[in-house]
Amino acid sequence: MRSARAIFLFAVIFLLATNTLVRSVPADDLAVRAHKLQFSSIVIDTHDDTTQRFFSKAGFDLGKRNSDGAIDIPRMREGGMNGIFFSIWIDGHIMGPTAIQKALDQIDAVRENVAKYPKEIVMARTAEDVRRAHAQGKIAALMGVEGGHMLGNDIRMVRIFSDLGVRYMTLSHFYNTEWSDSSTDKPAHNGLTDFGKEIVREMNRQGMLVDISHVSDKTFYDALEISKAPLIASHSSCRALCDHVRDMSDDMIKALAAKGGVIQINYEKSFIDQGYKDASAKATGGVVEIISQLKKTCGDDEECFEREGAKLEKRLTDEGKLPHVSWERIIDHIDHAVKLVGADHVGLGSDFDGANMPEGMEDASKLPKITEALLRKGYSEGDIRKILGENTLRIMEQAEKVSKELQAQP
Amino acid sequence: MRSDVRRTMLFVSLCLAAFVFVETGVSGDDITARARNLHFSSIVVDTHADTTQRFIDGDFDLGPRNSKGSIDIPRMKQGGLGAIFFSIWIPSKITGPIAVKRALEQIEAVREQVRKHSQDLVFAKTAAGVREAREQGKIALLMGVEGGHMIHSDLGVLRKFAELGVRYMTLTHSGNCEWADSSTDRPVHNGLTDFGKDVIREMNRLGLMVDVSHVSDKTFRDVLSVSKAPIIASHSNCRALCDHPRNMSDEMIRALAAKGGVIQINYHVGFLSQAFRSAERTHPEINQSIAVEVQKRCGEKEGCQLIEGDRITREYVEQGKLPRVDWTKIIEHIDHAVKVAGIDHVGLGSDFDGANMPFGMEDATSLPKITEALLWKGYSEDDVKKILGENTLRLMEDVERISRELNTTKRN
Numbered sequence: 001m002r003s004a005r006a007i008f009l010f011a012v013i014f015l016l017a018t019n020t021l022v023r024s025v026p027a028d029d030l031a032v033r034a035h036k037l038q039f040s041s042i043v044i045d046t047h048d049d050t051t052q053r054f055f056s057k058a059g060f061d062l063g064k065r066n067s068d069g070a071i072d073i074p075r076m077r078e079g080g081m082n083g084i085f086f087s088i089w090i091d092g093h094i095m096g097p098t099a100i101q102k103a104l105d106q107i108d109a110v111r112e113n114v115a116k117y118p119k120e121i122v123m124a125r126t127a128e129d130v131r132r133a134h135a136q137g138k139i140a141a142l143m144g145v146e147g148g149h150m151l152g153n154d155i156r157m158v159r160i161f162s163d164l165g166v167r168y169m170t171l172s173h174f175y176n177t178e179w180s181d182s183s184t185d186k187p188a189h190n191g192l193t194d195f196g197k198e199i200v201r202e203m204n205r206q207g208m209l210v211d212i213s214h215v216s217d218k219t220f221y222d223a224l225e226i227s228k229a230p231l232i233a234s235h236s237s238c239r240a241l242c243d244h245v246r247d248m249s250d251d252m253i254k255a256l257a258a259k260g261g262v263i264q265i266n267y268e269k270s271f272i273d274q275g276y277k278d279a280s281a282k283a284t285g286g287v288v289e290i291i292s293q294l295k296k297t298c299g300d301d302e303e304c305f306e307r308e309g310a311k312l313e314k315r316l317t318d319e320g321k322l323p324h325v326s327w328e329r330i331i332d333h334i335d336h337a338v339k340l341v342g343a344d345h346v347g348l349g350s351d352f353d354g355a356n357m358p359e360g361m362e363d364a365s366k367l368p369k370i371t372e373a374l375l376r377k378g379y380s381e382g383d384i385r386k387i388l389g390e391n392t393l394r395i396m397e398q399a400e401k402v403s404k405e406l407q408a409q410p
Numbered sequence: 411m412r413s414d415v416r417r418t419m420l421f422v423s424l425c426l427a428a429f430v431f432v433e434t435g436v437s438g439d440d441i442t443a444r445a446r447n448l449h450f451s452s453i454v455v456d457t458h459a460d461t462t463q464r465f466i467d468g469d470f471d472l473g474p475r476n477s478k479g480s481i482d483i484p485r486m487k488q489g490g491l492g493a494i495f496f497s498i499w500i501p502s503k504i505t506g507p508i509a510v511k512r513a514l515e516q517i518e519a520v521r522e523q524v525r526k527h528s529q530d531l532v533f534a535k536t537a538a539g540v541r542e543a544r545e546q547g548k549i550a551l552l553m554g555v556e557g558g559h560m561i562h563s564d565l566g567v568l569r570k571f572a573e574l575g576v577r578y579m580t581l582t583h584s585g586n587c588e589w590a591d592s593s594t595d596r597p598v599h600n601g602l603t604d605f606g607k608d609v610i611r612e613m614n615r616l617g618l619m620v621d622v623s624h625v626s627d628k629t630f631r632d633v634l635s636v637s638k639a640p641i642i643a644s645h646s647n648c649r650a651l652c653d654h655p656r657n658m659s660d661e662m663i664r665a666l667a668a669k670g671g672v673i674q675i676n677y678h679v680g681f682l683s684q685a686f687r688s689a690e691r692t693h694p695e696i697n698q699s700i701a702v703e704v705q706k707r708c709g710e711k712e713g714c715q716l717i718e719g720d721r722i723t724r725e726y727v728e729q730g731k732l733p734r735v736d737w738t739k740i741i742e743h744i745d746h747a748v749k750v751a752g753i754d755h756v757g758l759g760s761d762f763d764g765a766n767m768p769f770g771m772e773d774a775t776s777l778p779k780i781t782e783a784l785l786w787k788g789y790s791e792d793d794v795k796k797i798l799g800e801n802t803l804r805l806m807e808d809v810e811r812i813s814r815e816l817n818t819t820k821r822n
Contacts, residue, residue: 097507100514101562108566111573152511156518163521163574407525 034372037381042134043367044083044389046168046264046347047144047213047235049354051086052302054109063117068306070352070363073120073139079367082139083130083389085234086110087354088166089146092175092182096152103150107143107164114141125165127396144211144234147173148180148199155195158202167396168209168232171196171219174288181216183245184288191218192226200226207403209395212236212256213246213266213349220252229402230260230395235349237271237333238263238340244271246287250340257341260398262391264349265333269356272329276322283321284312313356327360331373334387343383347391445782448791453492453544454777455799457578457674457757458554458623458645460764462496463713465519470713472523472531479717480762480773483530486549489774492799493540493550495644496520497764498560498576502585502592505559510567513560517553517574524551535575537806554621554644557583558590563605565612577806578619578642581606581629591626593655601628602636610636617813619805622646622666623656623676623759630662639812640670640805645759647681648673648746654681660750667751670808672801674759675743679723679766682739689732696731716764723766737770741783744797753793757802 050071053060060066065074076084088106090099114121124130124140133140148171151157161169171192172182179196181187192200200223203210210227212220213236223231233256239247246266248256253263270277270287277286284290290309298304316322337346350357352364360366374384461481464470475484486494498516500509524533532543534550543550558581561567568579581602582592589606591597599606610633613620620637622630623646633641643666649657656676658666663673679686690697700722708714726732747756762774770776784794 097511101507101510101564101567104510104570105564105566108569112569154511154515156515159518159521160514160574163518164570 030375031372033381034375035368037375037384038080038368038371038388041080041371041385042083042130042389042393043079043081044085044130044140044347044392045081045350045352045364046085046232046392047087047146047266047349047354048084048352049087049089050084050352051088051106051110053353054113056303058303062113063120070350070357072364073117075363075365076139077120078365079363081364081367082134083124083142083392084139085142085144085168087144087146087170088150089173089354090150092147092149092173092177095149095178098152099150100152100154100157103145103161104164107161107166110141110143111165123165125167126400127393130393130396142167144168144170144209146170146211147214148177148196149173149175151177151199153178155199155202158199158206158208162206162208166208167399168211168234169203170211170213170234171200171215171223173214174291181219182214183216184214185216187216187218189219191216191220191222197222197226201228204228204399204402205406207400209399217249217252220248221255224255224259227259228406229399230262231256232261232392232395233263233349235266235268235351236263237266237268238336241329241333241336242270242272242274242277244277246271253337253340253345257345260345260395262345262347262395263337263341264347264392265330265337266349266351267327267330267355267357267361268351269325269358271355272333272358273323273325276325279322283316309356325358327358327366327369328373329358330361330370331377334370334374335377338379338383338387343379343386344391344394346387348388441785442782444791445785446778448785448794449778449781449798450490452490452781452795453540453799453803454490455493455495455540455757455802456491456760456762456774457495457642457802458497458556458676458759458764459494459762460497460499460716461713461762462498462516462520463716464763465523465713466516467711467713471526473527478721480760480767483527483549485774487530489777491549491774491777492544493534493552495552495554495578497554497556497580498571499556499583499764500560502557502559502583502587502595505588506562509560510562510564513555513571514574517571517576520551520553521575533575535577536810537803540803540806552577554578554580554619556580556621556624558587558606558609559583559585561609563588565608568609568612568618569616572616572618576618578621578644579613580621580623580644581609581625581633583624590629592624592629593626594624595626597626597628599629601626601630601632607632607636611638614638614809615813615816617810619644619809626655627659627662630658631665634665634669637669638816639809640672641666642671642802642805643673643759645676645678645761646673647676647743648750650750651743651746652681652684652687654687656681663747663750663755667755670755670805672755672757672805673747673751674757674802675740675747676759676761677737677740677765677767677771678761679735679739679768681765682743682768683733683735685733686735696726700726713763720766727769735768737768737776737779738783739768740771740780741787744780744784745787748793748797753796754801754804756797758798 066072090102121139130140143166171180174184176185179193209232211232211234213234237247239249270280476482500512524531532548534540540550553576581590584594586595589603619642621642621644623644647657649659707718
């Protein structure tokens with residue numbers, strides 16, 4: 001019976017071995033599934049400040065893999081990002097006709113740089129344009145104007161910007177506009193003025209999404225009441241996890257979602273990590289304060305800004321004055337928002353190239369980590385696709401629909 | 411000859427004469443009918459009207475038939491106008507970002523009129539767009555920026571104007587801009603500056619027609635040497651017939667034509683008639699008193715100023731203070747330009763709603779007279795079609811083609 005025992009032993013060992021193998025496959029299987037999911041989805045980032053780099057004196061090539069910054073075509077490809085909103089931004093203190101002309105220059109810079117790589121990236125206006133670009137294997141480039149000061153206090157500029165391809169406008173940036181209050185300025189208008197409300201109505205008519213990142217809470221509630229289309233928070237996170245005024249309270253997120261809107265999570269360290277936010281406020285006075293300081297050193301030189309900002313950041317972290325922040329905080333914010341309002345109302349608005357990124361999410365190539373983390377957390381593939389981009393496409397479609405309806409009216 | 415034979419021959423001759431006379435009368439009706447057919451089967455393109463100022467005034471809409479001014483939808487249809495370039499214009503003395511903003515306001519005002527009247531109007535950006543409009547039975551609206559001061563020396567702004575549908579830019583208006591001299595200002599830049607030449611090159615790349623109406627002779631010559639595409643003179647006349655610096659000398663017209671360009675004849679009496687021009691020069695107080703009266707009637711409203719300026723000038727003519735100019739002067743300028751430049755290089759650029767119109771060409775409804783007059787002069791139907799619009803469409807197509815070639819070269 002020696003052979004039978006041998007066979008039996010062999011069988012047991014074999015079974016044990018295969019069992020072990022089978023148990024280790026699910027982990028690899030998840031990574032593979034995450035990769036497949038990421039690279040078959042439309043992944044839209046609703047806020048990137050890369051536009052500023054187009055004005056770089058040193059020259060910035062969107063088509064080359066850059067060693068600095070967070071966005072360029074190779075790294076977007078690596079990260080599976082195929083929809084990007086370039087933000088049109090100028091300092092909120094600049095107003096009137098000058099602000100309009102500078103906005104035109106920024107819109108021009110986006111178009112001119114995108115036009116350099118027609119095989120890789122293409123301008124898009126509508127949800128359908130984004131889907132078409134994806135089908136063609138190209139990245140869809142869109143634009144959002146970050147701050148109503150760029151209207152030059154003239155409602156006709158809403159139409160002009162819309163005609164030039166702008167698909168959302170953040171009602172204010174750091175400072176109040178002539179007609180809306182910012183969350184980081186002293187209240188002056190009690191939210192939106194009557195003119196501000198007219199602007200929201202005109203944005204609805206033009207199919208331009210109303211973006212309430214940056215605005216004061218009262219401005220948010222005013223916009224919510226007036227707008228006939230869902231709102232977007234193009235780059236905001238959750239105040240319940242990090243009590244920064246730039247973030248949205250749970251009540252605000254619920255109100256946004258109740259009207260069909262989407263909160264697109266921002267990766268900025270001081271918006272996602274309470275410890276970092278508190279330490280940063282102590283060490284530097286906070287984001288707005290740092291920017292004011294850097295302006296004194298750098299004036300309008302955006303590259304000086306980036307350089308000096310990064311140096312300051314590193315120095316304070318090395319000195320232990322600022323804590324390290326892991327990219328996983330992003331997942332906490334996504335998860336919190338989903339638990340609050342469901343997977344239909346959350347998306348991604350990195351603030352790449354315009355903010356301080358957490359460790360592990362330095363640039364677009366790291367995006368697949370988000371998908372994998374959500375899968376591990378038990379999110380369904382359908383829900384992840386929504387968060388990655390389908391939710392954003394849905395509200396774009398709704399804004400387009402509202403626009404058509406309003407324009408059909410006499 | 412016997413007297414009865416002579417009488418019979420006389421009678422027969424008279425009958426023959428009568429017959430010939432009657433036949434000629436039938437030919438006269440025939441030309442009128444042919445002219446109508448020709449006019450309304452052609453694409454009639456007007457490359458310059460200032461009606462935009464009336465949109466900005468805020469109390470004017472293109473839809474209804476207006477008793478003032480020269481352009482609205484009913485009268486364009488009655489006159490067989492198939493395409494019109496509305497000018498985007500602000501005074502030369504307004505510069506900087508405000509100039510950019512006001513240009514945007516006007517561009518938006520034109521676009522808004524098209525949106526409001528989409529059953530009659532359609533926005534066009536290309537020659538194909540104009541032809542397509544005709545197929546749809548609509549009038550094509552296009553735009554030209556009248557004065558380089560409106561880009562505030564910013565090529566990005568130029569590109570955005572192009573994106574919003576502007577298809578030509580007149581390099582200056584009556585005053586110099588930062589990079590080009592005007593024909594009605596003191597020379598400062600000796601034509602085009604280096605940046606001005608960059609503007610021309612970028613316009614070529616964008617497929618924007620370079621418009622040399624208003625510019626100084628030196629600016630014109632500089633443009634000729636830099637531009638890779640043919641050039642338009644969107645609303646200019648012949649200096650040989652009326653010596654206004656706004657008009658083009660025969661040498662300039664020949665040079666324009668040699669490069670494939672088109673001179674689009676302007677209906678303003680001060681550019682058509684030497685007598686009128688001389689009267690204005692001899693009596694500058696006349697224009698001053700017109701200006702005072704215009705200011706009284708209109709204040710700051712530009713559209714009103716232009717329309718009332720035209721009406722007051724008429725009143726002065728009727729009072730004998732200024733000479734009467736007949737619309738047929740337009741035909742003289744067309745004819746002279748054709749003789750100098752050739753049939754392929756002349757078109758129509760009325761300056762409706764921006765100038766003082768001659769008697770008989772008060773508004774767009776009178777346009778068919780031009781076709782009839784040219785036929786009477788012996789122009790062939792094909793030649794008339796060219797003048798009415800085909801030359802302008804060819805010029806647009808050439809400029810578009812060169813733009814494509816330049817962009818392909820750039821990418822390669």
